[in-house]
Every structure is written in C-alpha cells, then in structure tokens.
Amino acid sequence: MAVEEEGLRVFQSVKIKIGEAKNLPTYPGPNKMRDCYCTVNLDQEEVFRTKIVEKSLCPFYGEDFYCEIPRSFRHLSFYVFDRDVFRRDSIIGKVAIQKEDLQKYHNRDTWFQLQHVDADSEVQGxxxxxxxxxxxxxxxxxxxxxxxxxxxxxxxxxxxxxxxxxxxxxxxxxxxxxxxxxxxxxxxxxxxxxxxxxxxxxxxxxxxxxxxxxxxxxxxxxxxxxxxxxxxxxxxxxxxxxxxxxxxxxxxxxxxxxxxxxxxLQPRDNGSKSLKPGDLGSLRLNVVYTEDHVFSSDYYSPLRDLLLKSADVEVPVCPLAHAALPTCGPVPSGLFVLRTLRWGEGPPDTPARRGGRAHDLQVVCCDPEVMGPPLTRPGAGCRGGEGTGTPTTTTQAQVFPPGQEPRLLWWEGAGALLLHACPPQPVSASAAHILGEVCREKQEAAVPLVRLLLHYGRVVPFISAIASAEVRRTQDPNTIFRGNSLTSKCIDETMKLAGMHYLHVTLKPTIEEICQGHKSCEIDPVRLKDGESLESNMENLRQYVDCVFSVITASGVSCPTVMCDIFFSLREAAAKRFQDDLDVRYTAVSSFIFLRFFAPAILSPNLFQLTPHHTDPQTSRTLTLVSKTIQTLGSLSKSKSASFKESYMAAFYEFFNEQKYADAVKNFLDLISSSGRRDPKSVQQPILLKEGFMIKRAQGRKRFGMKNFKKRWFRLTNHEFTYQKSKGDPPLYSIPIENILAVEPLEEESFKMKNMFQVIQPERALYIQANNCVEAKAWIDILTKVSQCNQKRLTVYHPSAYLNGHWLCCRASSDTAAGCSPCTGGLPANIQLDIDGDRETERIYTLFSSYMRKLEQMQEACGSRSVYDGPEQEEYSTFLIDDPQETYKTLKQVIAGVGALEQEHAQYRRDKFKKTKYGSQEHPIGDKSFQSYIRQQSETPAHSM
CATH class of the missing domain: 2.60.40.150 (C2 domain)
Known part of the structure; x- marks a missing residue:
C-alpha cells in the first residue's frame, strides 16, 4: 500500500533489531528485578511487542521486526515496559527518533538513553x-x-x-x-x-x-x-x-x-523536567528506514532491461533478427529476415557442409527490398528454417569464425525465427554483477537484484552464470561456496523468498514441539544442572535430531522448483570443475540447503517466522545443539569428529555415525538437484498464508442477533478465509476465496474505530478491526492478492458501513445499492511472491547512485587494464574485471541510465518544492523537520551525470 503522490508512489519500510536494555532502574521492592518488554510504535501506535524477559535489569531481547509503513508519521518510538506482580504494565522510559533523523542511525548498532514519559513527552497531533x-x-x-x-x-x-x-x-x-x-x-x-x-x-x-x-x-x-x-x-x-x-x-x-x-501541537513550556540522562537506562537498537519514490514503469525501462540482460551474458545472445512468421503465406514486409542454409549447403569447407550442429550453420543475410519471391514458413520436418526466395547477387554470405557461430532457435511449431551471433561475454561484465562489485555489502545488492530477476523469471540463469564463474575461480573443492560472495547472497535471498512456505511445512511442527516440550537436552558436562542426567539429556537430544533429520530428508518432493533448478546448476558446475572429487556435487548443494537454509532456521526460528519471538534460554540451547548436528550431517564431511570443536559434540555424534544417514542425505540432495524435476504439489493444496487475532463485527446472519464486536482467531489459506473462537478451535464461519468480491478499508466514522477494513461477500460485508495500521495493511494486501483473479470482483464499493437503514457514505437506503467509490487497485495474484519490479529497480538505482564514485573508479580500472599491463593501482585491484572492454561498455550504460533517473528525481523535487507551503496540512507550522525538508529539496544532485 503505497502513498500516492502526483506522478509517483511513495513506499516506506523499516527493519529493526531490538538488541538489549542495560542499567534499568531497580524495582522498589525486596526483589529489585523487573519483568520487561519493549514495544515499537509509529508515533504512539504500537505495531510490535517483544516477549517478556523476566527478572532482569539488563534484559536481552534479540528480536527482529520488519514492516511496510502505510501512513505518514513523525516519530519512531520504543517504549520499555515493566510488568509487576499484579500483571499491570508501567512505562519505564522511551526512545523517540524523529523521522528525519533515522538516516543518522542507518544500519548501525546504537545505544539510546531512555527518556522520561509524561503528558508533555506524549504530545502529538x-x-x-x-x-x-x-x-x-x-x-x-x-x-x-x-x-x-x-x-x-x-x-x-x-x-x-x-x-x-x-x-x-x-x-x-x-x-x-x-x-x-x-x-x-x-x-x-x-x-x-x-x-x-x-x-x-x-x-x-x-x-x-x-x-x-x-x-x-x-x-x-x-x-x-x-x-x-x-x-x-x-x-x-x-x-x-x-x-x-x-x-x-x-x-x-x-x-x-x-x-x-x-x-x-507542542508540549507546555513549563512541562515537567525529565530525569538526568542515563538514570532510566539505555536501549540498543539497529534501525534501517527506507523510503522509495517510484515513478511509472516507463522511466525504468533502460536500467531494468540492462539488469535483466545480466542473465544472458555467458551465452551468445545478441539478436540479429527476430521475425514472427505466419503459419503460411509470405513474411510481412519491412522485416529484416535471416535465411539459413540447409544442412550440407554452402561452400565445401564450411561447418554446415561438414555436418555441424545447428549453431554451426552458415547464415545468409537478405534484405526484403532486394529479394526475389517472398519467404514462407518451411514445411514440416525441417529442423532449421530456410526461405524459398532466392537472394540476388548483392547478397553476401557471412561465415562466422570459431567461437562466434550464430545460434539458431527455431524448431518445428515455434512459429518464430531467432538467430544470435556474438561471442560469449563473462558475467562479470553484466550490470547486476557490477552492482555487487561496487556495493559495500553484497547483501544490499542481492536483495533487490534477486527480487527483480525472480519477478521476471531470470533469477535461475543469472545465478547459474555467477555460480559457474565462482566455481571456475575456486581452487579447493572443500571451500566451494563458503565465502560471502554475490552468488551466496543471491542464493540465500532466493531461498528466503521462494522457500519460506517449504521451510514452514517442513520444520514448523517439529520446532513447535521442541519449544513446547521444554525437555532438557544439555550434553555439556560443565553446564549440567543439579539433578540432571547426561544420558537422559543425550536421549532427548537424539530424538529431536532424528525427528528433524527425518522430516528434512523426506521433504525433497516439496522443494520449490526454482530452488531445484539452482541446485542442479550448482551441482553441474561443481562436478565439471572438480571431476576427480565424487562428493563435490553433493557438498555444492548441501552448503546451501543445510548450512544456509535449514541450520540457520533451526538455530534462530524467530528470524524465519517459525516462532513469534526469540526462544527462552533453555530452548535456544537445545535448538543450537540440534542445528550443529544437522549441519554436520548435511555437510557429508569425511571426518565427523573434526567438525566439532567441543569434545561432547563429537561423542554425541557417534549416535549418527552410520552409513544410513549419509545415504539419506545423498538421496535427498540427488532429488532436489535433479534435472527437470517439478514440484508435484501445486497451489491447489491448502497453504496457510496468515493467521492471528482480530476483532470482527457480527454480520447479522441471525434475524434477532446482536451485532456486537468479538475477538476471534482468523486464518487465511489459498482456499478459504475463516475465523474461530480461539486458535485450534473448529471454524465458526468460512468464506471461500472465490466469494471475496473486494477487500477495502472502512472509514473510521462508521463505528468510531480505527484500523478497520471490510471483506465484501455477495450477501454482506464482514467488518474487521486489526490491532494496528501495519496489521491492517498486511491483511488487506494478502486478502486482495489471493482474491485478485475472482471473476466477480467489484469495481465500486461503499467506504462506510450500512447502519440504521442507510449507507453512511452516500445515504442510499437499500442495502443492495451499488457502491459509491471505486475499488482500489489490487496486487499481482501470485501466492508465493509479491514483488514490485519498478520498486526494486528504483532501489537498485538508489544503490548505483550512492556508489557512483566506485562506478567511476571501475571505469578507470577498465581503461587502465586495457592499455597498461604493469602493476595496478591498489584502489583498482578490488574489482573483478574479466573483460575490460565489455565491462566498460556496461558501466557506460549504467551511468547513463542512473543519470536519466537522477534527472527525473531532480525535476520531481523541484516541482514539489514549488508547491510546498509552510502551514499546509502536509507541512504544519511547528514541524522541526521542515527546514531539513527545505534543505534536502533544494540540494543539487550529488553526482553530475
């Protein structure tokens, strides 16, 4: 849900790591300890709450939170609460960061002093x-x-x-x-x-x-x-x-x-004074706030097309012609057509006469203006296309040298002729790879790249290309894919996007069992508590490891297709590079699926939404031991005991030192990296998309029932939207997805309640209140997405409720009256991914723009390597450049594309600046950020393109 402005959309998002609090004031009682939790607030609206850490004045939270921000805000606030013995909550202190100051702390761990909370500190509006x-x-x-x-x-x-x-x-x-x-x-x-x-x-x-x-x-x-x-x-x-x-x-x-x-509104001049800084303790936070200003799609075409070509540079893909041929009859006039000779035609010494492959064929270029009879589609059984016309004497035959042969892509039934003729280019010369080279962290480049390429179906060929290039540079098979390279980060991000449902289906039931069981699994003799048995703990841990191992190795058929295609390319590249190592085809895949997917999810389940919060210390220790064991089992290392630094782990691993475990891992890896394997499970199977408590208004299905508000547990799958009294109870009401005609916000004046939305059905609308604006946006987005393809979706709706015999919005008296407002635009109907290609391209533009100096240095490095073979400058040596000339061409195109977008942004800033009025609803008087806004809008671009 973007904020719509004239000519563009504005997206806001925030990613927060709540670390820990220190030196909180003691509780005024004999215990002196506190049970504390922390909340995240947009201004004063709570959007997230950590778990309660008991009996501590230095509570560690270790929680991550991400959300799209659906409205404007002035402060991002964090409140630390204490829950006393009567389960009453009182505020210890807060941290409030003004919106314009968020960039000062961007992606940096920072300690903030807690401030006193009173009526004056809470002024807003x-x-x-x-x-x-x-x-x-x-x-x-x-x-x-x-x-x-x-x-x-x-x-x-x-x-x-x-x-x-x-x-x-x-x-x-x-x-x-x-x-x-x-x-x-x-x-x-x-x-x-x-x-x-x-x-x-x-x-x-x-x-x-x-x-x-x-x-x-x-x-x-x-x-x-x-x-x-x-x-x-x-x-x-x-x-x-x-x-x-x-x-x-x-x-x-x-x-x-x-x-x-x-x-x-401002606080009073004589408001109460806060305590001295530090008296209330401090809170460690890491905040990443992002604001994307996205234009219409046409603005991004040059840069987007350049990025999408990154998946093609390892193969000859420069099109000479692309003519859509009719089923019969002449080729449309004005098309530049390439005529290919049949097998065996051409001069005696050409590859075609020697019986070469399709891409070895000689090519004759024919201009339609100098051709004889019109070309027609070849008859059945013809493997390569050939025109029936006879070229005139002005037509010249071109024979391509070895390594630059054209590639023919036209088989019977394709209905199109597509020829390519260019030498292969290294993937390091692509725009996407260049982004990874100039960014300080590979992760910040991988996130928008993978989302963009995945959206356009190009992520597999790109990852295959960069993985093959990395494998060729690897000297030791034992270190394959072990670094934090662009390849590793891109595959990590792909697995998070495409494999999250697979991960939940596979691990969540077992993780929940471990969290709820609270069995002691400590096997370190030094850490054993009084009364615990080492043998009993080992047996508990062994059962958990066996359970997790079994569900993982049995899940191969559910692995998403895009992950399997990537694993297949990793396996092939590794096997080709290290032909003498028979295990490398397994370790290349296991280094991702076990070491970077399953093991981290077991270790930190809250980061993968497997648990709502960070687990308690005992459960966290159990999951750590399970994760270590699973990681070692999946690595297929030859020396198992050497894989552990701790002697107690080596002793525990003897339980699994059997060939059946290695065979199970290999069978699993073979299955998920097989060529052409497809996921037999489709979206027709019920998939849980979202669930949680919300408040709903009675729909009036009973003639004399009261239409009051009740708290219910809601569940959304790709089949139905249901609610029940509590989690695990049978559904009280179900709405099939095909019966959802629209999902829209409900005006606050309807029931004097905020964050309400309506799920419109053929007979009535279900009115629901979410806990906060972030949850309301998330529910509206996912409900809109799964119902987007419904044939009977509405185009208009009533933004207010039907009360007291009329619609509050248009005053129509009939409850079946047509809506009075147009429905808002929906999201793409994609059950796995919700990716905005334009937004991802805008993020990539922002990265290129912020690293413009590195792009210029990379250009200089290309020029230096092209003309000078001596020692290289130190600042140039960090760049990976395989082909200086092609890399320079790509850099030139990237800088041109970034420059064009920078001009559009600058023009938009100038136009908006002219319309800005101090004292308007958007910029009220008393806004301390207004001068910052004036300064930002009046700044000239940082780089001259």
Missing part, C-alpha cells in the same frame, strides 16, 4: 486554525477591533488510557489580560471536527469615531497571542489530561486578509 481581525462599530458609534478565532479540526491526537474525548480551550493572552473560551467535547475520536468560532475584543473602545484616528497597534498587539490547548475529558478524580498546545502571536494578522494554517 495537529490543529487547523483560522484567525480573522475585523472592525466593529459599537452601538455608541465607537470603532473597535475584534478577533474571530475559528478552530476547525484536529488530527492524530494521542489516545490516553484507551480513550480520547477531546475538547479545546482558546485563550487570548497578553501581559495584562487572559480571556479563555472552550469548545464542546467530542466523544470517542482522536480526529475531532470542532468548527467553532470564538470572538475576542482586541482593543478597548475609545472616544474616536473616525477610523483615521484609530490604530490598533497602540495596544501593543505584538505582546498578544492566541493559545489553543487540547484536553482529554476525563471522569477520573485526577482531572483532564493535557494533549498539547499551540501559540500564535497576533502580529501575523497585520495583513488585511484572514490567516489560516495548520499547526503541530
């Missing part, structure tokens, strides 16, 4: 205010000035203790006067619509009746101000809660026209 100064003639004929202060609305007020009943006080204040007035209370909303006007007398009436004799500035208007305070009406004895204030000096009214603007 904005107010729309209008002021007008006018002259009024009193009954006695005296002229005076009166101020009309109109408070129109507020947005985004904080919710206090689960409720928000706001009202505003408007005060005209000065050195010797203070006059206050109050609005009505708006119940149950943090976006109140007040639209109330208050009048204040700015100057006292004087004896002058002529306007020329009166000047309101004589009253020292510069010292007068309008103050608006927002309060939350409370029935508690402690009084109303402060929500924020704004102050407007009346000197802004020196203009004759009315003054109207949006203001951010």
């Amino acid at each position: 904005k107010v729309h205010l209008e002021l007008r100064l006018s002259e009024v003639i009193t009954d006695s004929g005296v002229v005076c000035h009166k101020l009309a202060a109109r408070i129109l609305e507020c947005q985004g007020l904080p919710i206090v203790n689960g409720q928000c009943d706001p009202y505003a006080t408007v005060t005209l204040a000065g050195p010797c006067r203070s006059e206050a007035k109050k609005t009505k209370v708006k119940k149950k909303t943090n976006n109140p619509q007040f639209d109330e006007v208050f009048y204040f007398e700015v100057t006292r009436p004087c004896s002058y009746s002529r306007k020329s004799h009166f000047d309101f500035e004589e009253e020292d208007v510069d010292k007068l101000e309008i103050r608006v305070d927002l309060w939350n009406a409370s029935n508690l004895k402690f009084g109303d809660e402060f929500l924020g204030e704004l102050r407007v000096p009346l000197k802004v009214l020196r203009q004759s026209s009315p003054y109207e603007a949006w203001y951010f």
